[in-house]
Amino acid sequence: MELTLWTYEGPPHVGALRIAASMEGVHYVLHAPQGDTYADLLFTMIERRDRRPPVTYTTFQARDLGGDTAELVKRSITEAVARFKPEALLVGESCTAELIQDQPGALAAGMDLGGVPMVSLDLPAYSKKENWGAAETFYQLVRVLLKDQLPAPGFTKPDPTRWRQEGRRPRVNLLGPSLLGFRCRDDVREITGLLADHGIEVNVVAPLGARPADLQRLPQADLNVCLYPEVAGPVCSWLERSFGMAVVRTVPIGVGATGDFLVELGEKLALELSLVGEADRRSRLPWYSRSVDSTYLTGKRVFIFADATHAIAAARIASQELGFTVVGLGTYSREQAREVRAAAQALGLEALISDDYLVVEKAMAEAAPELVLGTQMERHSAKRLGLPCAVISSPLHVQDVPARYSPQMGWEGANVIFDSWVHPLMMGLEEHLIGMFRHDFEFVDGHLSHLEGASGPAAAAPANGIASTAAGNHSRLADGPGTSQDTELVFTAGSVQAGGGQELGLNWSASGEAELSRIPFFVRGKVRRNTEAYARDRGVNTITEEVLYDAKAHFSR
Amino acid sequence: MAQPVASVAALSSDGIAVPSANPGAASSLERPDLIQQNGQREVFCGLTSIVWLHRRMPDAFFLVVGSRTCAHLVQSAAGVMIFAEPRFGTAILGERDLAGLADANEELDRLVRDLLERRPEIRTLFLVGSCPSEVIKLDLAKAAERLSRQHTGRVMVLNYSGSGIETTFTQGEDNALLSMVPLMPRSDEDQLLLVGTLADGVEERLTSLFQRLGIGLIRSLPPRSSTELPPVGKGTRMLLCQPFLSGTARALVDRGAQFVRSPYPLGVEGSRAWMAAAAAAFGIDPATVAAVLDPLVERGRRALAPHREVLAGKRLFLLPDSQLELSLARFLQQECGMELVEVGTPYLDRLLMAEELALLPPATQLSEGQDVERQLDRLRAARPDLVVCGMGLANPLEAEGFVTKWSIELVFSPIHGIDQAGDLAELFSRPLRRRALLQLP
Numbered sequence: 001m002e003l004t005l006w007t008y009e010g011p012p013h014v015g016a017l018r019i020a021a022s023m024e025g026v027h028y029v030l031h032a033p034q035g036d037t038y039a040d041l042l043f044t045m046i047e048r049r050d051r052r053p054p055v056t057y058t059t060f061q062a063r064d065l066g067g068d069t070a071e072l073v074k075r076s077i078t079e080a081v082a083r084f085k086p087e088a089l090l091v092g093e094s095c096t097a098e099l100i101q102d103q104p105g106a107l108a109a110g111m112d113l114g115g116v117p118m119v120s121l122d123l124p125a126y127s128k129k130e131n132w133g134a135a136e137t138f139y140q141l142v143r144v145l146l147k148d149q150l151p152a153p154g155f156t157k158p159d160p161t162r163w164r165q166e167g168r169r170p171r172v173n174l175l176g177p178s179l180l181g182f183r184c185r186d187d188v189r190e191i192t193g194l195l196a197d198h199g200i201e202v203n204v205v206a207p208l209g210a211r212p213a214d215l216q217r218l219p220q221a222d223l224n225v226c227l228y229p230e231v232a233g234p235v236c237s238w239l240e241r242s243f244g245m246a247v248v249r250t251v252p253i254g255v256g257a258t259g260d261f262l263v264e265l266g267e268k269l270a271l272e273l274s275l276v277g278e279a280d281r282r283s284r285l286p287w288y289s290r291s292v293d294s295t296y297l298t299g300k301r302v303f304i305f306a307d308a309t310h311a312i313a314a315a316r317i318a319s320q321e322l323g324f325t326v327v328g329l330g331t332y333s334r335e336q337a338r339e340v341r342a343a344a345q346a347l348g349l350e351a352l353i354s355d356d357y358l359v360v361e362k363a364m365a366e367a368a369p370e371l372v373l374g375t376q377m378e379r380h381s382a383k384r385l386g387l388p389c390a391v392i393s394s395p396l397h398v399q400d401v402p403a404r405y406s407p408q409m410g411w412e413g414a415n416v417i418f419d420s421w422v423h424p425l426m427m428g429l430e431e432h433l434i435g436m437f438r439h440d441f442e443f444v445d446g447h448l449s450h451l452e453g454a455s456g457p458a459a460a461a462p463a464n465g466i467a468s469t470a471a472g473n474h475s476r477l478a479d480g481p482g483t484s485q486d487t488e489l490v491f492t493a494g495s496v497q498a499g500g501g502q503e504l505g506l507n508w509s510a511s512g513e514a515e516l517s518r519i520p521f522f523v524r525g526k527v528r529r530n531t532e533a534y535a536r537d538r539g540v541n542t543i544t545e546e547v548l549y550d551a552k553a554h555f556s557r
Numbered sequence: 558m559a560q561p562v563a564s565v566a567a568l569s570s571d572g573i574a575v576p577s578a579n580p581g582a583a584s585s586l587e588r589p590d591l592i593q594q595n596g597q598r599e600v601f602c603g604l605t606s607i608v609w610l611h612r613r614m615p616d617a618f619f620l621v622v623g624s625r626t627c628a629h630l631v632q633s634a635a636g637v638m639i640f641a642e643p644r645f646g647t648a649i650l651g652e653r654d655l656a657g658l659a660d661a662n663e664e665l666d667r668l669v670r671d672l673l674e675r676r677p678e679i680r681t682l683f684l685v686g687s688c689p690s691e692v693i694k695l696d697l698a699k700a701a702e703r704l705s706r707q708h709t710g711r712v713m714v715l716n717y718s719g720s721g722i723e724t725t726f727t728q729g730e731d732n733a734l735l736s737m738v739p740l741m742p743r744s745d746e747d748q749l750l751l752v753g754t755l756a757d758g759v760e761e762r763l764t765s766l767f768q769r770l771g772i773g774l775i776r777s778l779p780p781r782s783s784t785e786l787p788p789v790g791k792g793t794r795m796l797l798c799q800p801f802l803s804g805t806a807r808a809l810v811d812r813g814a815q816f817v818r819s820p821y822p823l824g825v826e827g828s829r830a831w832m833a834a835a836a837a838a839f840g841i842d843p844a845t846v847a848a849v850l851d852p853l854v855e856r857g858r859r860a861l862a863p864h865r866e867v868l869a870g871k872r873l874f875l876l877p878d879s880q881l882e883l884s885l886a887r888f889l890q891q892e893c894g895m896e897l898v899e900v901g902t903p904y905l906d907r908l909l910m911a912e913e914l915a916l917l918p919p920a921t922q923l924s925e926g927q928d929v930e931r932q933l934d935r936l937r938a939a940r941p942d943l944v945v946c947g948m949g950l951a952n953p954l955e956a957e958g959f960v961t962k963w964s965i966e967l968v969f970s971p972i973h974g975i976d977q978a979g980d981l982a983e984l985f986s987r988p989l990r991r992r993a994l995l996q997l998p
Binding site for chain 2: 036038050127
């Protein structure tokens with residue numbers, strides 16, 4: 001038993017629903033009580049879909065339990081097939097139905113469905129979660145639909161370069177995009193365009209927008225592109241094992257990864273791609289990041305928590321393409337924990353693998369970041385801590401399904417990412433200027449311009465290079481940390497809460513407090529914490545003005 | 558109104574089966590046959606009511622004992638990401654808990670201990686049963702007793718079911734209040750007991766109006782502080798603020814309370830009748846009631862007028878959801894001039910709804926329960942001007958060209974009382990006004 005106040009992922013049958021709702025011509029009969037129909041609103045309200053997800057719930061009640069719930073399942077299946085005439089039928093159960101063991105899949109297998117392919121879903125509700133359920137459903141559906149095409153054992157693998165002999169363009173499948181996935185709709189368009197620019201055709205996009213018949217065409221592609229491993233990982237591996245189809249696994253988020261993606265594609269397809277200068281030509285991120293205006297981004301402390309795909313991509317973009325310092329990296333995707341751990345290790349960090357948002361919030365506070373990249377929940381946590389934040393991953397909020405074209409992948413995706421990550425910091429610059437002029441009568445200490453509703457200017461609020469030098473007169477101490485020692489320091493500092501400060505056996509002298517008060521509020525907490533850690537390390541009990549400067553000198557080494 | 562106060566005897570002779578067992582016999586009115594449906598229901602379960610109950614009682618915590626689905630339902634229905642640490646959560650059953658109930662009980666005790674340590678401000682803990690906890694027969698009543706003993710003097714532990722196999726949407730509140738009834742102290746003093754959660758501001762306003770009418774002592778269930786339960790006894794006149802409190806009403810009658818029969822306080826006329834029924838139960842002169850309420854009624858009708866212009870003559874279809882449907886239908890027909898195509902309700906409690914039923918036009922088509930696909934077939938055939946439905950159906954129906962009002966807003970908004978009637982009407986006129994405003998291709 002585990003206490004959960006809020007959860008990143010729904011139960012596995014919601015994952016199955018995502019697959020069904022993403023596709024055309026698929027219907028899902030779900031043995032579940034009426035409360036489970038809430039899942040419809042995930043699609044009709046959050047995704048703002050104009051139709052109901054294709055699901056029939058049996059909505060059994062307590063009074064049915066003594067009777068024949070199996071009969072209810074069969075009736076629901078018969079009626080759903082008659083009414084919706086699906087091209088493929090998913091049959092499964094939610095957590096409660098799992099306990100009464102009607103085995104709806106077996107019941108369906110014994111029925112005459114008029115030849116409709118049926119997939120029996122076995123999604124353990126008490127041990128698995130939404131993304132696993134989506135991946136398993138997609139995999140089972142593809143397996144059932146390709147059953148008749150399975151090559152005999154010992155078959156010769158199809159050559160991904162056969163397009164040349166066949167005198168046609170190379171063609172690939174884009175696998176993984178789904179409803180409730182982050183910006184999938186626009187990523188598909190972006191990647192389809194990117195491939196077209198290089199003479200590569202898209203054979204099938206699935207599950208988003210695909211019909212069952214499209215899944216039967218999957219083997220006609222030269223290879224599979226695993227766009228979202230959370231959903232398409234198992235399918236791609238199975239197609240690789242059973243059909244010998246090559247897989248491109250680089251996820252093209254960020255300019256570096258988009259380039260690598262094209263290189264991997266080119267290699268596997270034996271296709272000459274002229275990529276020189278393409279990133280600069282097609283995306284503004286490289287130039288914007290090199291431009292002098294972006295100097296102030298250097299070493300910005302960024303905390304990342306997302307699904308595995310977006311967390312790993314964000315870490316690379318942050319560290320290699322924007323010059324940030326990643327001070328925290330984590331995911332709620334346990335299935336991909338290994339990959340996230342590796343990405344964290346490469347940055348000298350230990351990955352946070354958790355589905356407890358309070359643990360994430362605590363780690364966020366401890367890491368004292370200047371920017372948070374996370375889910376909607378991290379946005380709320382960041383707001384409480386007074387930190388700017390950009391949302392980079394599911395679970396979705398209606399805001400994450402924008403009307404405008406807004407991909408994360410490919411060249412345009414990199415542009416979108418540059419804007420959406422840097423704009424909160426530009427606002428941070430505004431904060432800084434407010435700090436500079438805070439002695440002017442127009443400004444009151446603690447003024448917040450964009451962090452509306454935040455708990456107050458916290459310790460870890462944005463600090464940045466330009467203003468800390470410009471504000472030299474009274475913020476000489478502010479431009480200190482920003483180096484890697486900082487990480488250790490922050491983690492050893494005793495108080496987690498921003499602006500905490502008063503610790504046992506440590507006190508501030510009047511001169512120390514006075515000097516501290518001259519530091520702009522948005523870095524004051526951080527300086528206070530650093531100084532206290534420094535004092536503690538050296539057994540200093542009273543923090544004077546001089547101790548403050550000693551600490552500054554220490555940390556700016 | 559012949560007899561506003563029903564005796565206990567009269568109550569039991571009315572029969573207390575919910576939902577009604579024999580629809581045909583219950584009414585002498587010439588009504589189209591009740592459509593009783595027993596197919597797919599598109600309604601939340603009782604867990605959803607935690608969303609407003611926890612706000613009513615800030616010193617209470619609601620712990621659902623259930624699955625990840627329960628947790629996901631509550632957060633999705635409520636959009637709860639705004640809370641740092643909400644006062645509700647889910648003890649998610651794992652495979653180990655399913656394997657052995659003894660372990661599940663130990664696990665629950667541990668989890669509650671941790672929770673109470675972390676949240677020292679909690680005075681009442683509700684263990685809320687769910688579909689899985691009921692199917693595995695985890696005895697939460699026993700668990701609540703045991704935990705109450707373990708934490709005696711520190712926190713009161715209650716339990717009720719919010720499961721979707723037992724309850725629908727607003728019935729969760731009924732069960733929650735029902736769990737508190739046995740703990741209410743006994744007192745025979747004269748008091749008006751308002752039963753059902755109201756928005757705090759509305760409650761204050763209604764209380765002050767009752768005082769103006771001359772009712773001295775007014776208390777509420779649920780109280781704002783979970784530990785300050787109102788007493789109940791022979792002097793208690795029980796006035797229901799919400800129509801979905803079937804179990805609680807009967808339990809309070811069993812504890813000696815007199816049931817004040819009335820339509821529900823939605824709309825000007827409904828609210829006036831509701832307050833007048835309470836006044837009559839205290840023997841207050843109708844002239845006093847008129848002196849206090851008539852100016853409000855007059856003002857309320859003026860507030861309704863612009864909305865009536867939009868709504869009059871429009872055809873309304875209500876899908877079953879919050880259990881407020883009959884009261885809303887009565888208000889929108891009687892006071893806003895709408896025509897009723899079909900009035901759906903999750904279940905029909907003829908005792909609690911008697912006054913509402915009497916006020917509906919005789920030809921009103923009622924439906925109880927749901928078979929959502931067939932109901933939508935009827936809806937499409939009828940082409941109503943406005944549809945009241947849940948969040949899962951609203952956008953798909955809008956996309957088909959229907960104008961909708963999603964009903965969950967009705968349980969979160971202050972809509973009760975004469976002064977709120979204009980706001981209530983506005984919730985229904987807005988979608989129609991909006992549709993008229995938009996000039997889209």
